[in-house]
Amino acid sequence: MEKKENKFEDREKLTSKIDTLLEGFEIKDEKGYEEKSSSNVETGFGEIDLEEIKEIHKNNVPSDSQSEQKGFGYKGLGSRRIYYNKDIDEYIYEVIEPDLSDSEKELLEKLVYLFGVSADIDVSGFKEVEKNQYLENALEKIIIDNHIEISNDTKDRIFYHIFQDFIGYGKIDIFMHDIGIEDISCDGTNSPVFIYHKDLESIRTNVVFNDSDELDNFVVKLAQICNKQISVYNPIVDGKLEDGSRLSVTLSKTVTRDSNFTIRRFREEPLTPIDLIDSNTLSLDMAAYFWLAIQYNSSILFCGGTASGKTTSLNALALFIPYSHKIVSIEDTREVNLPHENWIAGTTRTGFSQAEESKSGKDIDMFDLTRAALRQRPKVIIVGEVRGREAYTLFQAMTTGHLSYSTVHAGDIRTLIQRLESPPISLPRSLLTALDAVVFMNSVSVDQKPVRRFTSVTEIIKLDSGSNRLITFTPFSWFSESDVFNMEDGSRIFQRIKSENSWSDKEFEKEFENRKKVLSWMLNNNRRSYKDVAKIISQYYKNPSSVLEKIEEDGL
Numbered sequence: 001m002e003k004k005e006n007k008f009e010d011r012e013k014l015t016s017k018i019d020t021l022l023e024g025f026e027i028k029d030e031k032g033y034e035e036k037s038s039s040n041v042e043t044g045f046g047e048i049d050l051e052e053i054k055e056i057h058k059n060n061v062p063s064d065s066q067s068e069q070k071g072f073g074y075k076g077l078g079s080r081r082i083y084y085n086k087d088i089d090e091y092i093y094e095v096i097e098p099d100l101s102d103s104e105k106e107l108l109e110k111l112v113y114l115f116g117v118s119a120d121i122d123v124s125g126f127k128e129v130e131k132n133q134y135l136e137n138a139l140e141k142i143i144i145d146n147h148i149e150i151s152n153d154t155k156d157r158i159f160y161h162i163f164q165d166f167i168g169y170g171k172i173d174i175f176m177h178d179i180g181i182e183d184i185s186c187d188g189t190n191s192p193v194f195i196y197h198k199d200l201e202s203i204r205t206n207v208v209f210n211d212s213d214e215l216d217n218f219v220v221k222l223a224q225i226c227n228k229q230i231s232v233y234n235p236i237v238d239g240k241l242e243d244g245s246r247l248s249v250t251l252s253k254t255v256t257r258d259s260n261f262t263i264r265r266f267r268e269e270p271l272t273p274i275d276l277i278d279s280n281t282l283s284l285d286m287a288a289y290f291w292l293a294i295q296y297n298s299s300i301l302f303c304g305g306t307a308s309g310k311t312t313s314l315n316a317l318a319l320f321i322p323y324s325h326k327i328v329s330i331e332d333t334r335e336v337n338l339p340h341e342n343w344i345a346g347t348t349r350t351g352f353s354q355a356e357e358s359k360s361g362k363d364i365d366m367f368d369l370t371r372a373a374l375r376q377r378p379k380v381i382i383v384g385e386v387r388g389r390e391a392y393t394l395f396q397a398m399t400t401g402h403l404s405y406s407t408v409h410a411g412d413i414r415t416l417i418q419r420l421e422s423p424p425i426s427l428p429r430s431l432l433t434a435l436d437a438v439v440f441m442n443s444v445s446v447d448q449k450p451v452r453r454f455t456s457v458t459e460i461i462k463l464d465s466g467s468n469r470l471i472t473f474t475p476f477s478w479f480s481e482s483d484v485f486n487m488e489d490g491s492r493i494f495q496r497i498k499s500e501n502s503w504s505d506k507e508f509e510k511e512f513e514n515r516k517k518v519l520s521w522m523l524n525n526n527r528r529s530y531k532d533v534a535k536i537i538s539q540y541y542k543n544p545s546s547v548l549e550k551i552e553e554d555g556l
């Protein structure tokens with residue numbers, strides 16, 4: 001606490017200093033500073049040559065092919081290349097950054113030291129450009145004030161590293177700016193940092209943390225970026241980085257020998273049902289099924305292993321939720337992203353107390369949020385991941401007319417039931433019947449490429465009171481050999497929709513076909529962005545014939 005106050009004091013004192021440093025800026029408004037075109041800080045990066053990578057992967061034979069991308073970091077001095085290493089029969093992701101001689105390293109340390117004593121302001125509220133400009137001005141000023149002789153070339157290479165450490169993500173900064181990377185993980189010292197590339201899966205990099213102090217400091221820094229404290233008392237931290245990526249770190253000598261971290265990268269533009277159809281994650285029939293099921297009040301649970309695509313699919317199918325429905329979402333870290341206006345997003349808050357037993361009034365967990373959510377009278381409750389006692393409240397809510405979409409870590413129905421019935425979830429089996437359907441997701445390999453598939457969709461029919469067994473029906477299942485989905489007649493959800501709307505079989509069939517038409521039209525006309533899909537679906541809800549007419553006009 002004391003430390004914090006001091007920091008504020010320092011900040012006050014430094015205001016005038018900052019003013020001088022920010023001289024290159026025009027103040028636009030209270031929130032920020034306008035970017036000046038004279039800024040010579042370049043942090044952009046060029047087009048990634050994914051086609052080339054895909055080609056490499058498709059052939060999947062050792063070759064000298066490599067894919068290079070330049071333009072990372074300060075003045076674009078960093079680059080990376082991905083190449084196939086024949087010796088170890090693996091792809092390597094190589095980060096290439098400006099080298100520094102020993103004397104240049106000394107100079108770097110001197111500059112960092114002088115920067116440290118001259119300005120200790122918190123730039124966390126600054127925008128990227130502001131931070132860059134602030135740092136560059138500060139360093140230039142230090143060089144002039146201290147009469148440091150330095151060539152432009154050396155200066156740029158030194159600045160590259162200072163920028164990376166102060167503003168970027170240090171050694172992993174290039175990974176954080178490479179759009180092909182989905183995951184970054186480091187299991188400890190002296191072993192390479194691995195990345196998960198969207199086309200090449202898990203590949204090793206040439207980035208290594210050599211000593212444990214360096215790695216400890218690094219994970220502490222990552223935790224700080226998420227505004228979380230990490231210590232021997234609280235050695236495991238989950239959080240969200242500035243760009244929305246999810247961080248998970250463990251501090252050394254506690255539960256693991258070395259510190260480690262995993263970063264799940266944030267996807268800017270959420271996938272839509274059209275993207276899922278296009279990648280054959282589900283079939284057109286299935287998308288139409290979910291559209292009807294979700295419109296007509298079905299609760300759905302997405303199951304699967306880690307990174308099988310549960311959250312992504314939940315988010316994509318949530319586009320089918322009618323726009324007037326009030327939605328409350330509950331998550332540990334914000335992942336769900338909806339176009340709905342009547343949506344309240346809640347995230348848990350931890351890290352205020354050190355241990356679970358001493359959960360203070362300040363910590364807010366899923367259970368608290370679920371109960372709070374119900375007081376807000378939502379029609380739909382979305383729970384990022386069901387893990388604990390909040391499940392009971394959630395399932396009870398479903399039995400009283402709320403709709404719910406959530407994810408659970410479970411590979412098949414047996415494991416699912418087991419997980420839901422055992423502590424800490426401890427759900428009575430009878431409550432499981434509140435669910436209408438369970439989607440099982442898998443990350444599988446098709447043509448040696450990693451893809452996501454809805455491996456089955458299972459409807460929960462009822463609990464057989466005699467045998468205490470859950471009676472289920474599986475309208476869709478995926479065949480791995482042919483990579484196609486089978487549709488079985490007899491969906492209980494369809495039957496319910498038919499009777500609720502008093503539709504004949506024919507009327508229902510027509511509606512099902514219409515939905516498929518709309519979805520195929522979006523696919524064929526490349527209307528797949530989140531905004532486009534949301535617009536077309538809401539238009540269909542308001543006035544289906546206007547959408548169908550337009551499609552007829554256009555032709556499929």
Ligand SMILES: Nc1ncnc2c1ncn2[C@@H]1O[C@H](COP(=O)(O)OP(=O)(O)O)[C@@H](O)[C@H]1O
Nearest residue numbers: 182267279281305306307308309310311312452
């Ligand atoms: N259908 C899909 N097609 C392509 N990539 C996907 C698909 N579903 C998920 N992904 C990607 O897989 C990763 C893990 O997805 P996520 O939904 O977070 O998994 P989970 O919630 O099961 O842990 C993300 O990087 C996401 O972008």
Ligand SMILES: [Mg+2]
Nearest residue numbers: 310311385407
């Ligand atoms: Mg998830």
